[in-house]
Amino acid sequence: MDRRRFLAAAAALPLVAATAGDPVVPTTLGRVRGTREGGLAVFRGIQYGGADRFQAPRAPWPSKEVVDAVRFGPSSPQRGGRYAGTSEDCLYLNVWTPDPRAGGRRPVMVYIHGGAYSTGSVADPLNDGRHLAAAEDVVVVTVNHRLNVFGYLYLAALDPRFPDSGNAGQLDLILALKWVRDNIAAFGGDPSRVLVFGQSGGGAKIATMMGMPAAAGLFHRAVTMSGQQVTASGPINAAARARAYLAYLKARPIDLLSMPQERLVEGLAATDPVLGGGVYMGPVLDMKWLTRHPFWPDANPQSKAVPMILGNTRDETRGFIDPDSEKVRTLDWDNLAERMAPELRVDLPPDWLVAQYRRRFPDWSPERIFYAATTAGRSWPGQVIEADARARAGAPTWVYQVDFQSPTQPRRGAPHTMDIALAFGTLDAPGSFTGTGEGARIASRTLMSAFAGFARRADPNGAGVPHWDQYRLPQRATLLVDAASRAADDPRRWERELFARAPYIQPGS
Template sequence: MKFIKTLSIALFLMFWVNFSNAQFKTIKTQNGLISGFKIGTVNIFKGIPFAAPPVGDLRWKAPQPVQNWLEVRKCTEFSASPFQANPTPFYCWTEEFIAPPKPLSEDCLYLNVWTAAKTAQEKRPVFVWIYGGGFSSGSSACPIYDGEEFAKKGIVFVSINYRVGPFGFMAHPELSKEQNNVSGNYGLMDQIAALKWVKENIAVFGGDPNKVTIAGQSAGSMSVNCLVASPLAKGLFHRAIAQSGGMLSNRIPTSLNDAEKMGETFQKKANASDLSELRQKSAEEILKISQSSGLRMGVTLDGYVLPTDIVQHFKDGKHNDVPLMTGWVTGDAGLIPNQGLSAEKFRQQSTDKYGAKSEEYLKLFPANTDDEAKTSQSRLSLLSFAALSSHLWAGYNKSQSYIYQVSHVPTDKPDFPNYGAFHTSEVPYALHTLHLWKRPWQDHDLVVENLMSSYWINFIKIGNPNGKNLPEWKRYTKETGVILEIDKETYQRPALLKKEFDLLESL
């Protein structure tokens, strides 16, 4: 009788787990069972670990494997955001755009999944979102990064955390010595570890590991560019969306040698005799030293995660060539401080830098008056930050590429400063999360949201943004230069910026 009772309980538990898996109340990942929660048709799992906590001796090391667990792990809340300066609203970014102020922790390597799949056999396309924040801030827990709406449209939505600031990007000779002659880029390695987790686990959420799109904005866009360049990320994704940022036209990446020198300077500022002593300092101390020293750490061209010459790498076709959708918002120009040169000084600088080509340069970027010089410098900032990199990347790509420009200005709150089509403003339109951004939305905002999110979803599903009831969006080539202008009215603009691109590329 006791045996029959025990067998009955075992059969019931087996049935319950299998039934739960079918309904996604619990999921069996490679590290153990997890449980989430459900809103309508969407199953949501938050705070799933994809790497061991990078603390103690694991600070400034490549992400290590997760330790398996035996009990069902409850995954219903976002994990802590990466350790960073206390996130507060500023400029045009309100609380919907920034990391929650608490909790912050070095123990941050977790991801989140939204899926409306009913079984593990559906093989839905997968979208992996990488946040921005200048490689010094950010979090997957930002409200506008919610994945519910995409999940309703048949996408398995994944958002990930990665280390930022000195925790994610410090290089140092001692670190290089213990890590096969390279260091830094830990934040990028976190992203690669998350993509490996997706490849190994996403099928049980109803996702297709062979149909993964990586996407990001600002530093997230630069991260996408880096992942496309990295030999370590080969085969982990199949499409790429890069919004407002790239590595092919700016001076953000640094050499390993220069990055190591910055790490040595950091150590001196910290009054630490060696790496071991530096690892013993608290996260608060590390952050304080970073802020007071003015050292800004970011991506390193280390010859391991990234090639030492990223532009030549793309020119040679050695990158992970996948279908690409990329672009910018017109307000991205404000991300690079304007030099503030007078017309006279701007013209002189042009002559000094470009010699015989300065006449052609000043025709495209005129400076007959100080106001005209200011406008030209603003246009050059936009081109340098995002547009030129998009043009170069698409030109090196053999797979189909699509380029957009967002000019749409979000409806403001009453008595709220109008910042125009500001940096990041397109994200809630593309991710269909306007309802999570508190504004008095007008019909034209909802039209742009439906249009942008439809383009994004089509691209995620088939590698082409075009679809029924959408304005046509032609592939980008250097010859035609067709760019999709997204505004209250959306239309194609052949050869937009073509002369500027051709000239800057020749320079």
């Protein structure tokens, strides 16, 4: 069975039925019944909110009956058909806890999935919380929320009836964190030690929330994994995207309320008037919920007191530019610069960049330079900007880089998404690049221990983690996560300085 069908089947079927001996926990929305699995209490599909289309979410009415929480809730509608059972009614979360009783005071780790702002779900087996909760004695929470048009279509500039539409997905996450604040103690968690962590788009959502006044105080540490949001979408560009989307559907804003969700998803094929390709949806500088950019012109003052870890992988673009694609298979010195150009987010002459790499690394192949340059000029600069901004502000910050190379797909190196399986311990899950060998297990224990220690003490240092200094200028201390992890100062200084010669423009801004 391929991974897509596996995910669809997993989302469509209940994982386990509730029985009489299963745990029941009181919440502000009523009592929920979970299951006992491998020494943990697990609650899947707890509803934390509901919403009318394009409106801010609200907490649902409490239930007088015990509600079974034994299967994942729906995933947000999205393109690709990767998850079965999608629905706009997707505001559900999941909890793994070693002991579902009040007074446990365990650190709480809340995961926000990736997929930019358009796809993804925590029903993905890579995001299963059981290994992390059991190994580190923490409470793990994973959250679904509205995506793409349902969570980020900016209609406010076109119709005053939709003032919250451009940031509805962010408001879902804020409502979920309010549920955690109000309820997690009943599951054995400590509401004063809530860490949010997220990969790719999940990290970007966290970076955005660090600058949203409505999210202030709802989490106490943050980890972003290959996910940055230096600037949000400007309202003029966001309105232009909304117009392009409406033109594709031949609709007015009010017409969208009666369209089936499948038709709204089809509209995402509209051409983006700013970036080209499919129309982009993401957080908007709407001056209501988001009143300044997350990391421009500096680190948002709201977030400076929140300890933060920022991470990336050494070969980010090997995760989403297929090494077996024609574009990569037929690379040579004559076409390398031309093929690199569309992948860069820093506007420097591609032929000049190729010459710099060839001079610095004369034994590298065109393929190796392609992936190194596209990673350093596309997926990495946002993290450097954010980390440097926090360092200048004196905010407590740590930086890591995953160097562990995939033993199962060697040409992938250390690709985008590699750190999900390492952080969750889901090394054997579909979609993992890590394999299950000793090196992967060691690297995973390092990252799991660092993240859990960070949740527990606001410091990632501890047993199983090499000494890891805070990220300060000019040292730029970085933990290199591998089978034998180590800390190093500014380990990619040459590439950092090379791409710092031109400004980084956040895609979608």
